[in-house]
Amino acid sequence: GQQEKKLGIALVGLGSYSAGQLAPGLVNTEHCYLAGIVTGTPAKEKQWMSQYNIPKANVYNYENFDEIAKNDAIDIVYVVLPNSMHAEFCIRSAKAGKHVICEKPMAVSVLECDAIIEACNTAGVKLSVGYRMQSDPYTNEIKRLVRKKTFGDVHYVSSDAAYVSRGNPDQWRLNKSLSGGGALLNMGVYSIQSNIYGTGMNPISVAAQEFSTMPEYFKDTDETITAQMQFPNGVVGNLFTSHNANANRLFVSFRKGWAELNPCHNYGPLAGRTSEGKEIKFPHKSQQMLQMDDFAKHIKTGSTNVAPGEMGKRDMIICEAIYQSIREGGKTVPL
Ligand code: NDP
Structure with missing residues (x-):
């Protein structure tokens, strides 16, 4: 059947x-x-x-x-x-x-x-x-800690998603007409995602800054961006993304403890721990396998679509607000 x-x-x-x-x-x-x-x-x-x-x-x-x-x-x-x-x-x-x-x-x-x-x-x-991370067990463990309030309410999240992307200067990722943007669209979307599942909320405003230490190489696209997001209830999120540094981490600070994934956004195996000294650990599986099976199951059985188009659009709204804030000198942009 x-x-x-x-x-x-x-x-x-x-x-x-x-x-x-x-x-x-x-x-x-x-x-x-x-x-x-x-x-x-x-x-x-x-x-x-x-x-x-x-x-x-x-x-x-x-x-x-x-x-x-x-x-x-x-x-x-x-x-x-x-x-x-x-x-x-x-x-x-x-x-x-x-x-x-x-x-x-x-x-x-x-x-x-x-x-x-x-x-x-x-x-x-x-x-x-x-969004393969939406099917990853480590990510889902962070979501569970947030939802269950194991360590109380979240009040701060910091997430880095960056790698050194030099090598070929002709790669499409550095060409704005093919990439649409640099580090933010390539890696920053992971940091936006982990800020959101790390707080369990959507941000209500964002302020951002752009830096470049190699403008002669990153001519057409953003090299490094930092952004601060405000969430409901005074919760704060911090984003770092770059094509000129290696960083791959999520830190979630709760009222009564913390949880960390490092690495957090690569193909795995990921690694994590909590303030109780406990390791977060799952058997390694291909994230891509889990992601495509989740979507096929959604089509066949009506199970949850864990990464719907609306989620991609939400993240693009945040990317556009980050670029707007940078253009306007770091002004806070409501979402
Ligand atoms: P590659 O450059 O390695 O491959 C892109 C392919 O697209 C090419 O091999 C080519 O395939 C085809 N293509 C068609 N037109 C062009 C063009 N004008 N310039 C370059 N390639 C063209 O890119 P990736 O595979 O790394 O990335 C592809 C997409 O996947 C991106 O959107 C990227 O963000 C995403 N991605 C997601 C990852 C994730 O973890 N979820 C990880 C890596 C990438 P052909 O020769 O068959 O026509």
């Missing part, structure tokens, strides 16, 4: 994340499998077809992609392209009648997020954002 059938996923854009994480994750998924590919690089077609046993009928390029509408083997399209291409391909996927997973950041503007959500609603297909 429908409940037992594995859903077919087509990956769009066979770059390092598709090849290094998503395709290997799909080898072990229970509710979905790698059924098709969409690529602009003909050499990748043969290699992927043989490596993952993909029939020629399930291989598309960016031009003939819309024909995927006629292919019943594909239930879900997973858009893993540079950020400025997300909206176009998510909308084309929805119009083809396919459920959509959109990589983070969801798009390069709130307007584009709205257009994606609208296209999926109109087509009657499900939509989620590639």
